[in-house]
Amino acid sequence: MTFHQPNKDKAAQFGNRNNALLSIVVPVFNEEDAVGIFLREMEAVLATCRKIIGGEALTEIVFVDDGSTDQTIARILAHEGCGSIIRIVKLSRNFGKDPALAAGLVHAHGHAVVPMDVDLQDPPEILPRMVAAWISGEKVVNAVREDRGSDTWLKRHSAGTFYNVYNRISSYPLQPNVGDFRLLDREVVDILNSMPERIRFMKGLFSWLGFQPFNIEYQRQARSAGTTKWNFWSLWNFAIDGITASSTLPLRVWSYVGGGVAIIALIYSIFLFMRTLIYGVDVPGYSSLMVVLLTIGAVNMIALGIIGEYVGRIAIEVRQRPLYVVEDEQTAHERSLCTRNANGN
Ligand code: UDP
Ligand code: MG
Numbered sequence: 001m002t003f004h005q006p007n008k009d010k011a012a013q014f015g016n017r018n019n020a021l022l023s024i025v026v027p028v029f030n031e032e033d034a035v036g037i038f039l040r041e042m043e044a045v046l047a048t049c050r051k052i053i054g055g056e057a058l059t060e061i062v063f064v065d066d067g068s069t070d071q072t073i074a075r076i077l078a079h080e081g082c083g084s085i086i087r088i089v090k091l092s093r094n095f096g097k098d099p100a101l102a103a104g105l106v107h108a109h110g111h112a113v114v115p116m117d118v119d120l121q122d123p124p125e126i127l128p129r130m131v132a133a134w135i136s137g138e139k140v141v142n143a144v145r146e147d148r149g150s151d152t153w154l155k156r157h158s159a160g161t162f163y164n165v166y167n168r169i170s171s172y173p174l175q176p177n178v179g180d181f182r183l184l185d186r187e188v189v190d191i192l193n194s195m196p197e198r199i200r201f202m203k204g205l206f207s208w209l210g211f212q213p214f215n216i217e218y219q220r221q222a223r224s225a226g227t228t229k230w231n232f233w234s235l236w237n238f239a240i241d242g243i244t245a246s247s248t249l250p251l252r253v254w255s256y257v258g259g260g261v262a263i264i265a266l267i268y269s270i271f272l273f274m275r276t277l278i279y280g281v282d283v284p285g286y287s288s289l290m291v292v293l294l295t296i297g298a299v300n301m302i303a304l305g306i307i308g309e310y311v312g313r314i315a316i317e318v319r320q321r322p323l324y325v326v327e328d329e330q331t332a333h334e335r336s337l338c339t340r341n342a343n344g345n
Pocket of ligand 1: 066095118121228230
């Protein structure tokens, strides 16, 4: 933890940016085709970042291996280049991108930390601008997608609908078109790391945190290699996690639905009562009875289902299991020497 500076003394931290450490956190899951391209692309960009920061600035890339079963780690270790310290945090199995990212944020030592995808969909070219903004004092620098042209029609529209619904019901609106690609100052990373929830909806955590972000726009590229691990079902679950993690409105709404149904039932009862008084007893009531019975039954089921979603998540949170399990950690120490030589030190 040589580079980790406790963030309590802000003045000291800002003063230290001259020999700062910049961390890039990259969760990887079966990305053997993408890691090599990523490392090659990053070399020049990180050299530029070190120049921008100045002094004896260092850069590290923290790969979080999220249970890959292919040659991902071997390809990272085989990378010949130098310039950045390369560290690998190996999780014991596939925990999913958000827990992997959480592990990376805990293991990154940098004064500024940037989570990135390995597939170059988060273009490294804009990193220097993000770093420059950080140097000038910004604590959160967001990379905002200008268009999602490279995403499929389904992904674009489902994402749009999700943002709409989410922002209507949550008190902490999400900034549309911002993913996990953002620069976070150590101060912000420490707060994120101290948040205990097990179901980590990162976008929601970021918006809860506040901090006025500085925005940099970019064009979203297509994947450099490999295929996305997301399918429609995982996106749907992601959306439900997001909404239940940030809002209790879906729970509260049932009191109103219940009230509404009760009022309709009362009006209908009065109508039936009056009709019986005026026209006498009307025996066939089967269809109206069934309609009322089924409607109320269905409404009850939906309400129970939604309460179940929350109860399930409460169960996960109270178990207090670790978010991820680190099996192994490796640091390519010689690369730090290599960095110093490359800097002429
Ligand atoms: N990823 C991960 N664990 C998973 C799924 C994905 O660490 O279970 C990583 C993946 O290797 C990549 C990043 O998360 O670096 C983004 O994944 P992907 O490109 O598949 O997502 P998309 O860009 O389609 O949102
Ligand atoms: Mg991707």
